[in-house]
Amino acid sequence: MQDLLERAEQALELARRAGAAAAEAYVIDAPADAVSFERAGAGSGGVRLRTAVTVPHRGLGLTAQWGGLVGFASTTDLSAAGLEDVVRACRHAALPEEPGLALTPPSGVRPSPTPSDLVDRRVVEMSLADLVEVAREVAEEVWEAGGLAVGVVSFARCRRVAVANSLGLARSSLDTLVSAGAYAASPGGGLASWSRASRSLEGLRRLSVGRRAAGMALSSEGARDVVPGRQTVVLGPGAVLSLLAGSLGPALGADRVGEGSSPFSGRDGRPRLGEEVAASLLSVTDDATRPVGTGSYEFDAEGTPGGVTPLIRDGILVAVLHNNRTAAAARPAGEASSGNASRDRSDRMTTFVEPSGHFGYRSGVSPSTLVVQAPGRTYAGPGEAGVDRGLLVADVMGAFVIDPAVGDFSVTTTNAWALERGSPAYPVRRAMLTGNIYEMLKMVSALAGEPEDVAGPFSVLTPAWVVSELTVV
Amino acid sequence: MATSGLPSDDLDRTLRFVLDRALGMGAVYADARFQDRRLTLVGLTARREGGTPGGGRAAWEVSRHTERGLGVRVVGPGGREGFAATSDLSRPALAKVVSDAAAGAMSGRAGPSGEGGEGTSLGPAVRTVGRAATPRRLHPDDLELEEKRDILRTFTAEAFARSETSTVSLAYADAAGTDVFASTEGSRVETDSARVILRAGVEARHALRAFDSAESLGGVGGLELLSELAVKDLARRLAANAADWLGAPAAPGGEMTTVLDNQAGENFVHEAVGHSCEADAVLTGASVMGGRLGREIGAPGVTVVDDPGRVGTVGMYVYDDEGVPARSVTLIEEGVLRAYLHTRRTAAAMGVEPNGHARARDFGYVPIVRMGTINIEPGEFTLEEMLEDIDRGIYLMGKRGGQVDPARGVFQFRPDRARLIRRGELGEPVRAPSLSGSILDILQSIDAVGRDLVFHPGGCGKGFPGQTIPAGSGSPHLRLTRATIGGAGSGDPDWAGRKEGGA
Numbered sequence: 001m002q003d004l005l006e007r008a009e010q011a012l013e014l015a016r017r018a019g020a021a022a023a024e025a026y027v028i029d030a031p032a033d034a035v036s037f038e039r040a041g042a043g044s045g046g047v048r049l050r051t052a053v054t055v056p057h058r059g060l061g062l063t064a065q066w067g068g069l070v071g072f073a074s075t076t077d078l079s080a081a082g083l084e085d086v087v088r089a090c091r092h093a094a095l096p097e098e099p100g101l102a103l104t105p106p107s108g109v110r111p112s113p114t115p116s117d118l119v120d121r122r123v124v125e126m127s128l129a130d131l132v133e134v135a136r137e138v139a140e141e142v143w144e145a146g147g148l149a150v151g152v153v154s155f156a157r158c159r160r161v162a163v164a165n166s167l168g169l170a171r172s173s174l175d176t177l178v179s180a181g182a183y184a185a186s187p188g189g190g191l192a193s194w195s196r197a198s199r200s201l202e203g204l205r206r207l208s209v210g211r212r213a214a215g216m217a218l219s220s221e222g223a224r225d226v227v228p229g230r231q232t233v234v235l236g237p238g239a240v241l242s243l244l245a246g247s248l249g250p251a252l253g254a255d256r257v258g259e260g261s262s263p264f265s266g267r268d269g270r271p272r273l274g275e276e277v278a279a280s281l282l283s284v285t286d287d288a289t290r291p292v293g294t295g296s297y298e299f300d301a302e303g304t305p306g307g308v309t310p311l312i313r314d315g316i317l318v319a320v321l322h323n324n325r326t327a328a329a330a331r332p333a334g335e336a337s338s339g340n341a342s343r344d345r346s347d348r349m350t351t352f353v354e355p356s357g358h359f360g361y362r363s364g365v366s367p368s369t370l371v372v373q374a375p376g377r378t379y380a381g382p383g384e385a386g387v388d389r390g391l392l393v394a395d396v397m398g399a400f401v402i403d404p405a406v407g408d409f410s411v412t413t414t415n416a417w418a419l420e421r422g423s424p425a426y427p428v429r430r431a432m433l434t435g436n437i438y439e440m441l442k443m444v445s446a447l448a449g450e451p452e453d454v455a456g457p458f459s460v461l462t463p464a465w466v467v468s469e470l471t472v473v
Numbered sequence: 474m475a476t477s478g479l480p481s482d483d484l485d486r487t488l489r490f491v492l493d494r495a496l497g498m499g500a501v502y503a504d505a506r507f508q509d510r511r512l513t514l515v516g517l518t519a520r521r522e523g524g525t526p527g528g529g530r531a532a533w534e535v536s537r538h539t540e541r542g543l544g545v546r547v548v549g550p551g552g553r554e555g556f557a558a559t560s561d562l563s564r565p566a567l568a569k570v571v572s573d574a575a576a577g578a579m580s581g582r583a584g585p586s587g588e589g590g591e592g593t594s595l596g597p598a599v600r601t602v603g604r605a606a607t608p609r610r611l612h613p614d615d616l617e618l619e620e621k622r623d624i625l626r627t628f629t630a631e632a633f634a635r636s637e638t639s640t641v642s643l644a645y646a647d648a649a650g651t652d653v654f655a656s657t658e659g660s661r662v663e664t665d666s667a668r669v670i671l672r673a674g675v676e677a678r679h680a681l682r683a684f685d686s687a688e689s690l691g692g693v694g695g696l697e698l699l700s701e702l703a704v705k706d707l708a709r710r711l712a713a714n715a716a717d718w719l720g721a722p723a724a725p726g727g728e729m730t731t732v733l734d735n736q737a738g739e740n741f742v743h744e745a746v747g748h749s750c751e752a753d754a755v756l757t758g759a760s761v762m763g764g765r766l767g768r769e770i771g772a773p774g775v776t777v778v779d780d781p782g783r784v785g786t787v788g789m790y791v792y793d794d795e796g797v798p799a800r801s802v803t804l805i806e807e808g809v810l811r812a813y814l815h816t817r818r819t820a821a822a823m824g825v826e827p828n829g830h831a832r833a834r835d836f837g838y839v840p841i842v843r844m845g846t847i848n849i850e851p852g853e854f855t856l857e858e859m860l861e862d863i864d865r866g867i868y869l870m871g872k873r874g875g876q877v878d879p880a881r882g883v884f885q886f887r888p889d890r891a892r893l894i895r896r897g898e899l900g901e902p903v904r905a906p907s908l909s910g911s912i913l914d915i916l917q918s919i920d921a922v923g924r925d926l927v928f929h930p931g932g933c934g935k936g937f938p939g940q941t942i943p944a945g946s947g948s949p950h951l952r953l954t955r956a957t958i959g960g961a962g963s964g965d966p967d968w969a970g971r972k973e974g975g976a
Contacts, residue, residue, distance in 0.1 A: 032938060034937055034938045036937045038753075038756075038757040038759075039757040039758050039759070049553070050757075051554075051556075051839065051937065052555065052556075052577045053555075053556040053557070053577070053838075053839050053938075054556075054557050054558070054573060055558065055837050055838060055938050056542070056558050056559060056560060056837045057837075058560055059560070071535070072534070072535070072536045073536055073537045073538065073539075074536065074537075074538045074539075075538065075539040075540075076539065076540050076541060076542055076560035077539055077541050077560060078560075078561070079561075082539065085539055086539065089537035089538075089539065090537070092537060092618065093513075093535040093536055093537045093618070094535075095533050095535055127576075128573070128576065128577055129576070150757065150758065150759050150880055151757065151759065153937045155937070155938065183759070183880065185880075191880060191881055228726075228727070259518060259520070259532070260520065260640070261640075348516075348644075349516075349642055349643075349644040349672050349674060349687075350644065350672065350932065350941075351514075351644050351645070351646040351670035351671075351672045351689065351691075351932075351943075352670070352787075352930075352931070352932025352933075352941060352942065352943040352944075353512065353514075353646035353647070353648045353668055353670050353943060354512075354514075354646070354941065355512060355514075355536075355538045355540070356540050356834075356835050356837060360512075360536070360538050361536075362534065362536070397876045397878065397883075397885055398875070398876050398885040398886075398887065398907055398909070400874060400876070401873045401874040401875075401887045401907075403685070405683065405685075406683065408723075408904060408961075410887065410906050410907035410959035410960070410961075411885070411907070411959070412883065412885045412907070412909040412959070414878070414881075430881075430883050430909060430911075432726070432885075432907065432909050432957060432959035433959075434726060434906070434907075434959045434960060434961045435961060436961075471726065471961050473726040473727060473957060473958070473959050473960070
């Protein structure tokens with residue numbers, strides 16, 4: 001990782017020579033191995049290797065300040081010439097920006113534990129061929145559990161990051177992530193997809209992705225039409241992440257709150273702290289420090305250590321998430337960053353003409369892992385939570401078009417089952433769930449089952465949510 | 474030709490080095506894709522404060538990006554493919570990337586059932602030699618940054634002319650550069666391309682009510698695609714949409730007769746037809762279109778074409794990322810499934826010619842089957858004719874995105890906004906509900922196709938690892954006799970009890 005820090009510091013030095021008063025460089029080298037198996041042919045239970053590739057994700061993003069002007073540029077070319085080019089491009093792109101906000105020392109950083117077990121040496125050292133075997137194991141699991149694998153994917157990433165700035169900050173880190181997903185069919189025509197991620201190979205194996213996909217496919221045979229109307233809906237952890245990824249997650253960022261594009265925006269860009277935003281049983285905490293957490297990190301995209309930030313306590317909004325820029329702008333007197341700077345700008349308006357990696361974006365704000373809890377109201381399953389009839393939903397499609405400022409959703413279930421006497425009675429065909437995320441937060445009546453760590457643009461650690469009334473079409 | 478930072482002679486030597494090295498390692502085929510691309514992104518969020526026309530606060534975000542690298546694909550004697558890529562163009566790095574790609578191509582064993590084997594061939598050799606430049610009049614590299622910011626200023630001023638406008642959000646992007654493809658079969662294809670896009674959103678707000686309307690403008694070409702006239706027109710339309718839909722109630726839900734405007738139709742044809750006609754999904758049994766070639770799958774008036782050669786659209790290209798000349802493909806002709814979209818590999822597996830639909834996000838990704846610019850061909854109906862015999866229905870307008878599961882044959886998309894249809898006429902505005910349906914059922918339910926074909930830019934994500942690319946689409950107005958609308962219901966008793974079936 002020393003080489004990445006050296007590149008970052010070279011870029012800072014070149015910016016200084018070009019007259020920049022301050023600068024920050026973010027460098028990432030995170031090649032990802034990706035493997036996919038596909039069904040060998042219609043009607044065949046066999047699979048064959050379809051893709052085994054290594055995708056580079058390597059580049060540098062430079063923010064620099066010349067007087068009242070701040071510029072940003074990125075490059076995939078980390079050679080000396082490439083770094084000189086990026087400084088020139090940064091200067092060319094510089095525009096006036098509110099003074100003091102562009103590059104802010106991470107002052108007042110709250111002490112926080114460094115998350116442990118974010119690196120699995122076996123993932124660091126594994127080859128593409130090793131990952132092929134991981135995916136093959138998942139396919140075999142589907143097969144052994146009585147399913148047919150329509151497709152199996154596996155992904156492994158070893159991420160090295162360095163952040164340095166002209167205020168003397170210089171940090172580097174290494175972490176690993178490995179994931180698998182299976183799209184399984186049953187002999188009777190049931191279909192199901194299931195995917196999960198882990199920091200380690202052993203952790204991924206324990207998640208039994210192939211077996212769970214096959215089990216869901218088998219239990220999806222003979223699906224019937226859904227009974228429409230308002231009813232109790234139990235959202236599995238995957239469905240919860242799908243719904244929150246484009247709504248509550250971005251809405252809790254101080255950048256959106258400050259610009260008035262969050263339901264939590266109050267006067268003068270201040271968050272509506274102290275207001276009831278969820279059912280009183282719900283508490284939500286952002287936690288970047290969880291050992292082995294898929295959303296954990298040592299430091300964020302500005303070099304600030306990740307922290308633990310209670311956001312919603314007993315249904316009341318108590319805080320929002322900050323990076324350095326939003327923390328410095330917080331009124332009346334600024335705050336410390338919560339360590340939630342992120343360069344994943346997936347919730348922002350896109351033209352589909354984009355830089356090839358996260359290094360191509362200035363820092364926004366994102367949760368790390370949203371930990372959802374309901375002390376005293378978490379049960380072993382829907383039946384124990386008092387659900388008699390309703391709908392159990394494993395995941396949904398179409399949630400990515402939710403506007404975080406508004407929260408209206410209209411999504412289609414992928415795998416769902418009708419609940420009778422608190423247990424799955426029969427699978428249901430495609431059903432639509434419609435409502436508003438922020439109203440739904442107030443209608444959560446219990447949590448059910450073991451919490452699961454589900455990774456996406458950020459992670460959630462949550463049991464299933466029992467939502468007392470939702471419109472099913 | 475001199476690409477930025479790498480003169481032509483050096484580039485040819487680099488490509489030769491890579492291909493020769495791959496052959497020397499036992500490859501039966503190899504190709505190399507070099508890309509040198511520059512991007513400029515300009516974002517603007519402008520808010521009205523204190524009734525100030527033209528916006529009170531404006532936050533700009535400008536960035537420039539350089540992306541240069543090379544991807545290498547190697548096919549081994551067993552037909553397996555390996556791929557690797559690098560942005561480091563030094564000889565040691567190139568040697569490593571060839572070794573990595575070759576390692577992927579030279580190993581492997583059969584799947585768990587023992588059936589199927591591994592890998593397939595690319596089919597007959599393809600040798601394409603050519604050079605192309607996509608059409609444009611005002612190359613983005615020839616304009617100063619301030620001139621690009623002026624486009625956003627023009628939009629903002631026009632949108633704030635409506636007193637209801639509270640926020641304008643704009644994302645401008647241009648990308649220009651050179652792609653060079655070379656293969657061990659003797660192909661060498663070089664494309665100089667430019668693309669400009671403006672994504673615009675306008676929000677109207679009053680008290681606690683808000684509504685935003687969004688649309689994109691641009692395509693493969695230059696700044697002539699973002700003329701002052703077009704930009705002002707877009708600003709006026711979006712501002713009017715936001716104001717007119719401010720305070721609109723939720724749409725009703727259930728099954729109902731549905732009319733799609735051009736953009737809603739585009740969303741439908743892209744998600745429901747385009748993705749399910751991609752041959753990679755068909756080959757693996759993961760598409761409902763599998764085994765249906767020559768069969769009637771849609772209503773007689775439905776003809777769907779994917780044509781990457783359509784000038785000005787955002788999905789235009791001359792050669793695909795396997796060096797195959799792009800070709801217009803008629804997927805559905807008068808309701809009958811005629812063809813699929815192919816890479817060389819999927820074409821070989823089905824025993825047909827490749828049709829130039831292999832696309833990769835950039836040099837770091839392997840090409841997969843993708844759409845270029847897909848459209849439904851126009852029919853004969855006017856909107857008024859479509860509406861006149863609908864007693865109760867819904868009119869879906871604009872597009873916000875969609876998703877499809879080709880294996881289940883299910884898709885969903887969300888329009889920008891909607892209006893009710895009552896007794897043959899457009900009624901009051903309602904907030905946009907999603908439409909969800911079975912691909913084959915919806916194709917059969919199209920009973921009227923409009924005469925007004927229009928194209929818009931869009932994007933598409935697919936593959937593992939995910940590849941997001943610009944993709945064009947076009948559609949006339951469409952009428953569906955029955956579609957499932959995911960509205961939260963309304964207080965209007967006329968709309969009760971629309972869902973049919975049930976357990």
